Amino acid sequence: MKGAAVLGRSLVGVGIGAVAALAALNVYAFYLGDRAPWLLGGIVIADMLVLFLGIAGAIRYVLYAEQRSALAQASAEESQMRLAAILDAAMDAVITVDAGQNIVLFNRSAESVFRCRREDALGTKLDRFIPARFREAHRGHIEHFGRTGITNRRMGDVTLLWALRADGEEFPIEASISQTREGEAPFYTVILRDVTRRKQYEDALKAQQAELRELSARVLEAREEEKTVLARELHDELGQLLTALKMDVAWMRERLPAADTGLATKAAQMNALLDRTVGSVRRISANLRPLMLDDLGLHDALHWLTEDFAARSEVELSVDLPKDGALEDVERPVANTIYRVLQESLTNIARHSQAKHAWVVLNANGANLQLEVEDDGVGIGDADLARPRSLGLKGMRERVIYLGGAVEIGRAPRGGTRVLVRLPRVPVQGAAA
Numbered sequence: 001m002k003g004a005a006v007l008g009r010s011l012v013g014v015g016i017g018a019v020a021a022l023a024a025l026n027v028y029a030f031y032l033g034d035r036a037p038w039l040l041g042g043i044v045i046a047d048m049l050v051l052f053l054g055i056a057g058a059i060r061y062v063l064y065a066e067q068r069s070a071l072a073q074a075s076a077e078e079s080q081m082r083l084a085a086i087l088d089a090a091m092d093a094v095i096t097v098d099a100g101q102n103i104v105l106f107n108r109s110a111e112s113v114f115r116c117r118r119e120d121a122l123g124t125k126l127d128r129f130i131p132a133r134f135r136e137a138h139r140g141h142i143e144h145f146g147r148t149g150i151t152n153r154r155m156g157d158v159t160l161l162w163a164l165r166a167d168g169e170e171f172p173i174e175a176s177i178s179q180t181r182e183g184e185a186p187f188y189t190v191i192l193r194d195v196t197r198r199k200q201y202e203d204a205l206k207a208q209q210a211e212l213r214e215l216s217a218r219v220l221e222a223r224e225e226e227k228t229v230l231a232r233e234l235h236d237e238l239g240q241l242l243t244a245l246k247m248d249v250a251w252m253r254e255r256l257p258a259a260d261t262g263l264a265t266k267a268a269q270m271n272a273l274l275d276r277t278v279g280s281v282r283r284i285s286a287n288l289r290p291l292m293l294d295d296l297g298l299h300d301a302l303h304w305l306t307e308d309f310a311a312r313s314e315v316e317l318s319v320d321l322p323k324d325g326a327l328e329d330v331e332r333p334v335a336n337t338i339y340r341v342l343q344e345s346l347t348n349i350a351r352h353s354q355a356k357h358a359w360v361v362l363n364a365n366g367a368n369l370q371l372e373v374e375d376d377g378v379g380i381g382d383a384d385l386a387r388p389r390s391l392g393l394k395g396m397r398e399r400v401i402y403l404g405g406a407v408e409i410g411r412a413p414r415g416g417t418r419v420l421v422r423l424p425r426v427p428v429q430g431a432a433a
Contacts, residue, residue, distance in 0.1 A: 096189040101126045101142065104187070113194050116166035131164050146179060146186055160199070163192065171196045217402040220395065224289070224336060231289035234281050242281060246274045290339070298335040299324040302342060306360060309346045315375070316357045322364040330369065333427050337399045338362070338371055344396050345373040345419045353377025355416055369423045375416035380409065396421075403427040 088108040096105035106121040163173045175192035253267040293301035310317045355377030363370040400407045405423035412418035
């Protein structure tokens with residue numbers, strides 16, 4: 001084919017050159033006139049030969065151009081068939097629309113996803129596959145995307161997208177969009193995937209997590225009630241018995257013979273042991289459930305907790321609590337959670353942090369409470385947070401999340417550990433401590 005083109009162009013070139021030469025000879029023969037009749041006859045023959053060569057070259061070149069155009073058209077058709085085969089083999093649905101959002105391409109996966117034949121979809125509006133409540137917004141998004149000049153982007157980065165099958169069923173999708181131009185005409189191609197099954201799994205997982213969180217909250221509630229009962233029994237029953245025993249020991253000491261120093265010493269030791277026992281009972285009772293949390297409120301209970309920690313540990317504690325009245329309207333489940341979070345945080349500081357200083361700040365402004373506990377110790381790592389036996393931290397997180405709050409546990413600016421808890425004053429419906 002290439003040789004034919006070269007031959008055709010050569011014949012045309014030779015013909016043009018010969019015509020130019022013969023034109024000069026014709027002028028020369030015109031001036032010679034009758035003195036050279038043989039020259040006129042030769043020129044006529046040469047003119048006919050040149051004309052033949054020119055016509056043959058032109059015909060040859062025209063045939064080559066037609067063959068080349070046919071090959072180009074066949075190649076384009078082959079490319080289109082190859083592209084169509086690739087699109088039909090794609091696992092995702094592919095739809096292309098023009099500027100008027102009329103469908104011009106609809107692959108085989110799109111037929112399966114939308115339950116619509118390609119012949120029925122081509123030429124129709126894309127709106128038929130979009131739920132009615134989203135159509136106006138979708139048209140606006142497409143128009144805005146066309147004006148941005150961005151070639152492609154993902155659709156629905158924040159919210160879930162919904163599509164409509166031909167039989168009227170709505171289903172969730174993931175989609176991306178790209179735009180191209182043919183001349184001045186824009187075309188938009190959407191590649192989408194049906195994520196119905198994945199969303200069903202996600203919904204089921206969320207439901208299971210909600211059930212587990214509900215169960216965890218109920219377990220915590222039951223434990224809190226058990227601690228309250230046990231704390232009151234220790235404080236009231238055992239405390240009263242120890243107090244009566246202490247009074248009996250004091251009565252006996254007053255009646256011991258003055259000369260018997262051994263009995264007096266033994267009685268004094270018994271009295272000191274009773275004092276330590278009463279103190280231990282009070283401490284255990286308070287750790288189980290500080291009765292002042294129920295009797296006096298959250299403010300006094302937090303004061304007692306921080307003062308007890310400062311007295312029993314070597315950590316220098318700085319405490320910033322709001323005024324007593326700022327915590328009066330805090331719901332009981334929230335108060336219990338704030339107390340338990342602070343108790344667990346201070347316990348971890350005493351046991352693991354190796355800190356010299358710690359800070360406790362409770363902010364009660366507005367509708368939310370914010371508790372921040374920080375230390376300058378060795379800090380906590382991701383591995384510590386992920387340990388299966390970190391039940392205290394996991395219980396803390398479950399308590400807060402169940403009430404509609406948020407927990408952040410990580411490295412503190414001072415190098416230690418920082419626990420930040422945000423809780424609403426009024427918990428979510430159905431929440432419990």
